[in-house]
Amino acid sequence: MNMLLAIPLVVPLLGAAVTLLLRGVPRAQQIVGALTLSVVIVDAALLLARTADGTVVTTQAGAWAAPLGITLVADPMAALLLLVSSVVLLIVLLYAIGQDIGGLSRATPQVFHPTYLVLTAGVCLSFIAGDLFNLFVGFEIMLTASYALITQAPTRARVRASMIYTVVSLTSSILFLTGIALVYALTGTVNMADIAEKLGAAPPELRMVLALLFFVVFGIKAAIVPMHFWLPDSYPVALTRISAIFAALLTKVAVYAIIRTQTLLFFRDDISDVLLWVAIATMVVGILGALVQDDVNRVMSFALVSHIGFMIFGLGVGTAAGLAGAVFYLVHHIIVQATLFLVNGLMRQYVGHTSLRAIRGLTTVSPALALFFFLPALSLAGLPPMSGFVAKVALFEAGFAEGSPLVLAGIVAGLLTSLLTLIAVFRIWTRAFWGTPLPDMVEAKERLRNGANLGGLRFMTTMTGVMVAVGLFVAVAAGPLASIGFTAAEGLVNGDAYIEAVLGEGAR
Amino acid sequence: MNTPGLILVVCVAVLYSSGFYLLLQRSLMRVVFGILILGHAANLSLLLTDEAITLPPLLGGPSGEMSDPLPHAMALTAIVITFGVTTFLLALAYRVWLGDENDEVPDDVEDRRISRLTEPEDSS
Numbered sequence: 001m002n003m004l005l006a007i008p009l010v011v012p013l014l015g016a017a018v019t020l021l022l023r024g025v026p027r028a029q030q031i032v033g034a035l036t037l038s039v040v041i042v043d044a045a046l047l048l049a050r051t052a053d054g055t056v057v058t059t060q061a062g063a064w065a066a067p068l069g070i071t072l073v074a075d076p077m078a079a080l081l082l083l084v085s086s087v088v089l090l091i092v093l094l095y096a097i098g099q100d101i102g103g104l105s106r107a108t109p110q111v112f113h114p115t116y117l118v119l120t121a122g123v124c125l126s127f128i129a130g131d132l133f134n135l136f137v138g139f140e141i142m143l144t145a146s147y148a149l150i151t152q153a154p155t156r157a158r159v160r161a162s163m164i165y166t167v168v169s170l171t172s173s174i175l176f177l178t179g180i181a182l183v184y185a186l187t188g189t190v191n192m193a194d195i196a197e198k199l200g201a202a203p204p205e206l207r208m209v210l211a212l213l214f215f216v217v218f219g220i221k222a223a224i225v226p227m228h229f230w231l232p233d234s235y236p237v238a239l240t241r242i243s244a245i246f247a248a249l250l251t252k253v254a255v256y257a258i259i260r261t262q263t264l265l266f267f268r269d270d271i272s273d274v275l276l277w278v279a280i281a282t283m284v285v286g287i288l289g290a291l292v293q294d295d296v297n298r299v300m301s302f303a304l305v306s307h308i309g310f311m312i313f314g315l316g317v318g319t320a321a322g323l324a325g326a327v328f329y330l331v332h333h334i335i336v337q338a339t340l341f342l343v344n345g346l347m348r349q350y351v352g353h354t355s356l357r358a359i360r361g362l363t364t365v366s367p368a369l370a371l372f373f374f375l376p377a378l379s380l381a382g383l384p385p386m387s388g389f390v391a392k393v394a395l396f397e398a399g400f401a402e403g404s405p406l407v408l409a410g411i412v413a414g415l416l417t418s419l420l421t422l423i424a425v426f427r428i429w430t431r432a433f434w435g436t437p438l439p440d441m442v443e444a445k446e447r448l449r450n451g452a453n454l455g456g457l458r459f460m461t462t463m464t465g466v467m468v469a470v471g472l473f474v475a476v477a478a479g480p481l482a483s484i485g486f487t488a489a490e491g492l493v494n495g496d497a498y499i500e501a502v503l504g505e506g507a508r
Numbered sequence: 509m510n511t512p513g514l515i516l517v518v519c520v521a522v523l524y525s526s527g528f529y530l531l532l533q534r535s536l537m538r539v540v541f542g543i544l545i546l547g548h549a550a551n552l553s554l555l556l557t558d559e560a561i562t563l564p565p566l567l568g569g570p571s572g573e574m575s576d577p578l579p580h581a582m583a584l585t586a587i588v589i590t591f592g593v594t595t596f597l598l599a600l601a602y603r604v605w606l607g608d609e610n611d612e613v614p615d616d617v618e619d620r621r622i623s624r625l626t627e628p629e630d631s632s
Contacts, residue, residue: 133582140589156607163600170543177550177586185557
């Protein structure tokens with residue numbers, strides 16, 4: 001029994017229980033929450049250290065041998081994403097704590113803390129689940145927590161939005177369950193390593209149908225075009241801390257699940273053309289949506305949809321280099337997207353809303369805010385020397401090496417999308433950050449400066465700064481990260497190590 | 509395939525189609541019912557994975573044979589999840605109804621924006 005693999009699941013759930021019991025003592029809840037996530041970060045770092053050379057760590061829960069029991073698996077990709085996610089989760093939690101201390105939020109902390117930790121457990125389980133059914137359970141834990149989180153501080157708009165969100169997510173979950181039933185009927189197992197072994201004997205047409213079904217299931221959650229309509233309608237409406245963590249993690253967990261299932265289970269089946277077409281459509285449609293929005297949160301939500309396309313593109317290229325690019329892009333995008341939503345939250349503190357029609361001169365109001373927007377925005381657009389640039393170069397290089405016409409079309413779409421992203425973020429920059437501040441914004445600033453909640457606001461700003469710093473660190477540490485990404489991608493392309501680690505040496 | 513299996517197949521097909529039909533309606537109550545029915549369909553299709561579905565799942569019948577217990581366990585888990593989430597959905601639908609006095613899905617925000625574009629707006 002490897003405790004390292006149990007901790008990311010068990011500790012957050014325990015933490016959730018404790019914070020639920022401590023619901024009358026907000027300070028204790030905050031401390032427990034932060035401690036829990038710190039433990040997960042340390043654990044994920046240890047896991048990454050152990051898997052960085054391509055080792056696959058497994059745990060058979062209850063010591064039931066592999067295809068029968070519940071297997072938890074961490075390969076380099078899962079460990080890397082676990083680490084990045086837990087860091088982002090901790091920073092957003094601290095940001096939320098600062099907001100609560102300053103009395104700047106209408107969230108209910110008593111509900112927020114336990115639910116947030118349950119969400120953490122769900123995200124972690126999704127990354128390390130070794131069988132399809134536990135992947136489903138991980139998704140459900142994560143989603144059920146997110147249903148509760150999105151309705152925090154319920155207004156009419158939020159209840160409406162969460163209705164859309166819940167129904168769409170549930171539809172995807174039910175299709176997921178159907179997929180599991182079909183796979184089980186075909187192979188008699190739900191263990192992913194075992195399925196990978198046994199699907200080889202299944203008729204190719206059936207495998208193709210299953211591959212597409214799972215692509216649709218996770219595609220709904222990842223908001224790829226044409227299944228993205230729910231995202232810009234629901235994410236921007238939620239509280240900032242919640243839309244930040246949703247935008248950063250939930251869609252990426254789904255992308256992880258797409259990459260995991262398509263590489264491990266269905267690698268023989270070539271749906272890469274479909275993946276590439278979808279990737280191109282996602283990139284272009286998403287960013288065109290972002291260009292015409294007037295609300296910063298909505299612009300960011302469409303940009304989020306658009307950039308999911310890059311990761312699908314990496315998967316569509318299908319080589320180790322392409323997948324390495326996709327893994328690096330995942331890491332970069334989790335951090336950048338969280339930062340941008342945190343900045344939007346600060347913007348909302350200063351201005352009271354995020355509509356571009358009534359924001360001017362934020363640079364004068366808060367220079368720090370302008371800097372914190374500028375750096376991740378450049379990274380999102382992929383300008384050197386930011387992490388976005390490194391990630392895009394990795395993807396495009398892999399694409400050129402592959403060189404088929406559709407991949408080249410994908411590269412053109414990617415370059416176009418980067419350019420349009422630049423236009424989209426500069427549109428926000430010129431409208432919201434330049435110019436003379438509107439009178440009510442100056443008033444709001446003075447009110448915040450002199451108010452009792454200044455400490456909370458400073459803490460939130462600091463945490464946003466920390467997130468920006470993490471983003472810069474990704475760019476600085478691009479070399480080591482890329483080598484981990486490449487090890488992870490090689491593990492994905494050749495699933496033997498994964499299968500052997502789960503089923504034991506004699507499996508092949 | 510034996511007769512109970514065939515009946516189940518027909519059942520699942522009818523449940524999926526009616527579930528998706530209800531899901532596409534504008535009334536939130538119908539959407540909730542759609543989700544419920546789809547949940548049943550998925551659970552039944554889990555049971556369909558076993559040919560020997562008529563046999564008891566754990567200890568064998570008269571002949572000592574048994575059906576595969578794993579789909580039953582998975583269906584149980586899924587039923588619990590669907591039950592919990594449906595309760596939440598009902599509460600949400602009730603909140604929507606309290607707020608708006610109706611339970612229709614509103615027009616899409618983008619649609620309204622596009623229709624507003626026909627009117628003159630300030631250029632900035």
